[in-house]
Amino acid sequence: MNTKVNNSLLDLSLANVSKTFRQKLIDTYLDIKRSCVESDFEAAGLAAGKFCEVLIRLLQHEVTGSHTPFGKPVPNMADECRKIITASNNSVPESVKSIIPRALVFLYTMRNKRGIGHIGGDIDANRIDGATIARTADWILCELIRVFHKMPIEEAQDLIDGISVKSLPIVWEVAGKKRVLKDGLNAKQKALLLLYSETESAVLTEDLCSWIEYTPSMFAKRVLDDLHQKRLIEYDRESELVYLSPKGAKVVEDELL
Structure with missing residues (x-):
């Protein structure tokens, strides 16, 4: 994974996302991808948690105009997503208000409840759990690019298609x-x-x-x-x-x- 190239491309494709969130979102996403390529599923789980922490604040900002400050814990991820879904603001895209928050709840639940990096049990699910986390993060970022991109639609689609390709482990x-x-x-x-x-x-x-x-x-x-x-x-x-x-x-x- 060429992190520098991916970082630049993603920064361009998410240019309409506030700087408050953009680089943090890209960094945590690339950490997920890098960790999965390296088969470090515990690190992928940690990166996914940080990705969710940035994403919920971005959604709060887009839907409500304010967000939980960085450094202050989000009280309950599911409750905060529910507030976004039920908010009266209909001026934001349906994907931002309804679909991405539900994907965020799933991703955050996978990261917390499945215990990425867990020890014990009859079946080691870390690999498939890590792959699911990476693919869910892929979808979320692709959807954000679709909604916020500041590039020709053909280039945005190419980038989304490239991100969606399954990473080959080294x-x-x-x-x-x-x-x-x-x-x-x-x-x-x-x-x-x-x-x-x-x-x-x-x-x-x-x-x-x-x-x-x-x-x-x-x-x-x-x-x-x-x-x-x-x-x-x-x-x-x-x-x-x-x-x-x-x-x-x-x-x-x-x-x-």
């Missing part, structure tokens, strides 16, 4: 293994990306080698040693564990994601 978990789906990466880049995707603090050398499908006898010498010397990873030869360093994480975020 790292795919399948049958107890991980695979890098991004093309054109060498073994060292794949190793960094796989370490970044791992929720645990370290990965066994054997697992990392298997995920990359590298020759085991050459993996440490040709891949891990160089990354270790550059301080992108910590390679513990005694325990055969590999840790991603803060420097390595920054390389992933700046160059690979």
